[in-house]
Amino acid sequence: MAFLKADTPLDVLKHLLLIGVVGLLLVLGFFYVYLPMSTHHGETITVPKVTGMNVADLENYLEERNLAYFVDDSSYSPNIRPLTVLVQDPAPGEKVKEGRKIYLQVSMKNPPVIKMPKLTGGTSKNAMLILKSYDLSVGQIQLVPDLAQNEVLKQLVNGKEIVPGAPIAKGTKVDLVVGDGEGNQTFAVPNLVNMPEDEAITLLVGQGLQKGEVFELPAEDGQVPGTVVRQRPVPGPDATIRMGQLVDIWIAK
Known part of the structure; x- marks a missing residue:
């Protein structure tokens, strides 16, 4: 007990020095002994690749590696087996502490x-x-x-x-x-020969037909310039056409 007496300034200095040493030992012990023991400081685990695995196989697989998982998202794809892991966080190869949860996105069992x-x-x-x-x-x-x-x-x-x-x-x-752009109504091919070009086109449109190619031919004897001298398909007793089809015409020039 004599050491604890503070009769002289030297005794006071000894006491302060002792308190400082004890305090330093406590701080060092807390950061370099207690914390490493309680938090497994420096002990890390490499995250394995779990994408492509089924959720049913994960529990034992991760438990053996002192890891856990949590499904926080899901999406649907008809070409992927239900409950397959699509995305993981942290990524494979990252270093984490024991007990760390791996967050997963999995494929849905039923389509939305x-x-x-x-x-x-x-x-x-x-x-x-x-x-x-x-x-x-x-x-x-x-x-x-x-x-x-x-x-x-x-x-x-x-x-x-x-x-x-x-x-x-x-x-x-x-x-x-x-x-199909053609329709199903059929009727006789209209005769456009000798009709003026504008009247022939008006007739085609009125019957639900379309103007095709327009060709020019030198006018022959008896042909009026600007009139239709030939057409395709050719009109006739048995010639039929369907709505929406094209009709080509030749004009005398």
């Missing part, structure tokens, strides 16, 4: 349900782009007689029409009924 987009009234090419943007598949494309060339007339799922806004699962195949 969305609203069917409107495809009718637009072109078949535009419909395909819309289906792709909605993660829907293009099924069969059926051409039917109609003057609306390449226009989507109906949208079908499993043979039944589906209206815009109806629920539909992503990945579903959607069939398209598309106009």
